[in-house]
Amino acid sequence: MAQPTIIWKLPAEDIYTRSALPKLAAKILVTVLIGGFLGATLVRLAPGFGVDEEELDARLSDRSIQALRETRDNEPNLFVFYFRYLNRLVHGDLGTSRTLQRPVLQLVAERLPETLKSVALGLALGWSTGFLLAVAIVMSRAWLLDLLGGLLVGVLLCLPAAVLALLFVLAQAPARLLLGLVVFPKIFRYSRNLLARSSALPHVLTARAKGLGNVRVLVWHVLPTAAPQLLALLGVTVSVAFTAAIPMEALCDIPGIGQLAWKAALGRDVALLVNLTMVVTLVTLIANSASDMMGKTFRASEA
Amino acid sequence: MKWVRTTAIVFLLGISAACLLANLIAPASYAHQFREEPDASPSRQHLLGTDDLGRDRFSRLLYGTRVSLLLAPAAALLSSGLAAFVGGIAGFAGGRVERFVMAGTDLFLSLPWLFLLITVRALLPLNVSPIVSVLITFAMLGCLGWAGAARIICADARALSQSDFILLARASGSTGFRLLRRHLVPNLKPVLYAQFWISVPVFILTEANLGILGLGVAEPLPSWGSLLRELEGFSSVSGQTWQLVPLILFILVVSSFHLVLTKEELPV
Numbered sequence: 001m002a003q004p005t006i007i008w009k010l011p012a013e014d015i016y017t018r019s020a021l022p023k024l025a026a027k028i029l030v031t032v033l034i035g036g037f038l039g040a041t042l043v044r045l046a047p048g049f050g051v052d053e054e055e056l057d058a059r060l061s062d063r064s065i066q067a068l069r070e071t072r073d074n075e076p077n078l079f080v081f082y083f084r085y086l087n088r089l090v091h092g093d094l095g096t097s098r099t100l101q102r103p104v105l106q107l108v109a110e111r112l113p114e115t116l117k118s119v120a121l122g123l124a125l126g127w128s129t130g131f132l133l134a135v136a137i138v139m140s141r142a143w144l145l146d147l148l149g150g151l152l153v154g155v156l157l158c159l160p161a162a163v164l165a166l167l168f169v170l171a172q173a174p175a176r177l178l179l180g181l182v183v184f185p186k187i188f189r190y191s192r193n194l195l196a197r198s199s200a201l202p203h204v205l206t207a208r209a210k211g212l213g214n215v216r217v218l219v220w221h222v223l224p225t226a227a228p229q230l231l232a233l234l235g236v237t238v239s240v241a242f243t244a245a246i247p248m249e250a251l252c253d254i255p256g257i258g259q260l261a262w263k264a265a266l267g268r269d270v271a272l273l274v275n276l277t278m279v280v281t282l283v284t285l286i287a288n289s290a291s292d293m294m295g296k297t298f299r300a301s302e303a
Numbered sequence: 304m305k306w307v308r309t310t311a312i313v314f315l316l317g318i319s320a321a322c323l324l325a326n327l328i329a330p331a332s333y334a335h336q337f338r339e340e341p342d343a344s345p346s347r348q349h350l351l352g353t354d355d356l357g358r359d360r361f362s363r364l365l366y367g368t369r370v371s372l373l374l375a376p377a378a379a380l381l382s383s384g385l386a387a388f389v390g391g392i393a394g395f396a397g398g399r400v401e402r403f404v405m406a407g408t409d410l411f412l413s414l415p416w417l418f419l420l421i422t423v424r425a426l427l428p429l430n431v432s433p434i435v436s437v438l439i440t441f442a443m444l445g446c447l448g449w450a451g452a453a454r455i456i457c458a459d460a461r462a463l464s465q466s467d468f469i470l471l472a473r474a475s476g477s478t479g480f481r482l483l484r485r486h487l488v489p490n491l492k493p494v495l496y497a498q499f500w501i502s503v504p505v506f507i508l509t510e511a512n513l514g515i516l517g518l519g520v521a522e523p524l525p526s527w528g529s530l531l532r533e534l535e536g537f538s539s540v541s542g543q544t545w546q547l548v549p550l551i552l553f554i555l556v557v558s559s560f561h562l563v564l565t566k567e568e569l570p571v
Contacts, residue, residue: 031409031410031413034410154558154561155554155558157557157558157561158504158508158553158554158557158558158561159554160508160509160511160512160515160531161512162511162512162515162516162531163511163515163531163534163550163553166515166531166534166535166537167534169535170534170537239413239415242415243415243416243417243418246417246418246421246512246516247512247515247516250516251515251516251535261418261421262421262516262518264425265421265422265424265425265516265518266425266517266518268425268426270422270426273418273421273422273425274422276418277414277415277418277419277422280415280418281413281414281415284413284415285413288413
């Protein structure tokens with residue numbers, strides 16, 4: 001009889017993490033570079049590129065307008081334009097904001113923590129309320145709670161983040177809670193549907209029929225089935241929260257990168273806008289990849 | 304809940320008809336200023352009062368709703384068309400083409416929409432007319448909103464191209480364009496229809512966000528964004544509750560769009 005061989009295996013999550021990390025980092029880098037190029041392309045090809053309010057001043061002569069144009073970096077070749085930008089980026093120079101007359105890197109470093117704080121608080125609030133309400137509805141099967149939850153979510157999904165921000169200003173409510181209200185309906189609706197689908201699976205019904213309590217059914221049978229998809233939602237909600245941060249910060253006067261982007265848009269500050277877009281793309285990509293990775297690790301450990 | 308869906312459709316049709324007939328129903332043009340009556344309360348002449356520039360609020364609501372209700376579906380049609388083209392070809396071709404196209408779609412999905420929109424919107428020429436600004440705003444929405452739908456259509460097209468009836472059609476000599484036109488596209492219609500109806504409220508909400516931030520449709524042309532922006536001056540103490548009418552109508556219209564699709568047609 002052959003001797004059984006002992007195969008030393010790394011935990012599934014370690015195998016995944018070790019092989020996937022460099023690949024993931026390369027993917028993020030390539031995506032950000034291509035995203036930056038697309039952003040630069042849009043900016044370069046936009047009909048108003050190189051045009052400034054100052055040029056509309058009737059008091060300026062043709063020579064003054066020409067001199068103004070020469071002070072700006074209006075490289076006609078798109079690739080040269082982007083290459084110069086990347087070259088400066090490698091040397092840690094993101095350019096200077098034209099409207100605020102300060103280095104972009106300094107502005108981003110000052111304001112990003114504010115936005116990250118708001119996004120973290122919003123996600124924590126949205127996830128805890130949305131997920132807990134969905135669990136309560138699915139496990140209790142209370143139709144009235146389901147109806148009320150559905151109505152609340154229905155109304156919240158119809159309100160743009162900017163209107164919510166205005167209502168928060170009018171009610172003098174703490175503005176940072178707003179992102180939680182934007183994220184909440186998406187989490188509630190998705191997790192409610194997902195948990196309802198998981199709790200209708202045959203093995204869950206069997207567990208219930210055998211007399212297992214609600215908590216045990218939820219922890220051992222429903223949540224493990226729904227977890228990978230819920231983890232994938234985490235990345236998406238980060239992106240949603242960042243997008244909603246623009247109107248929230250602009251209208252509620254919170255000095256984050258959303259407000260900076262809004263001011264840059266109103267002041268037609270191209271350098272600042274493209275850099276902010278790239279920073280937010282990078283943050284959302286990392287969040288998406290992390291949640292994707294957690295989902296895959298969870299699946300691997302379950303298998 | 305068939306009655307809810309029917310009510311939503313009837314409501315949307317009613318609102319659309321009222322907006323299309325705005326020229327007949329509205330008591331004044333959206334830009335006409337009643338200079339003697341700025342910030343007037345509702346009266347027989349001005350059903351919802353006037354704004355701070357003396358423009359009739361009811362007329363502006365009708366014209367603004369028309370702008371959003373006509374152009375959001377147009378943008379949704381554009382994005383669904385792009386999604387059908389990109390996703391359909393990727394799913395039908397499979398292999399490297401599908402991988403390449405889906406990598407591009409992933410890239411597009413990872414870009415922060417609103418940041419990109421305000422970047423492009425901020426770069427429009429300063430002397431752009433209101434009509435052009437509204438067309439560009441919605442065209443941008445349509446051009447940027449295809450990626451999510453393309454992923455779903457690609458998955459459906461891939462499943463369809465491996466199905467038995469397509470195999471049979473191939474065996475009967477159908478190839479390329481004919482296969483696409485006669486067999487694939489008709490079977491993708493339900494998904495496209497669902498994607499279209501999902502996109503419309505998304506575009507209405509995005510335009511409202513842009514408008515409130517002052518980056519949407521240029522004045523004096525009204526849109527829901529600019530109408531909702533007036534809430535900035537709203538005060539619960541002043542008791543001017545009629546200023547909330549655009550917000551209530553907005554919620555009703557967007558929720559009606561959400562209710563048009565049945566549960567089976569909606570994604571999870």
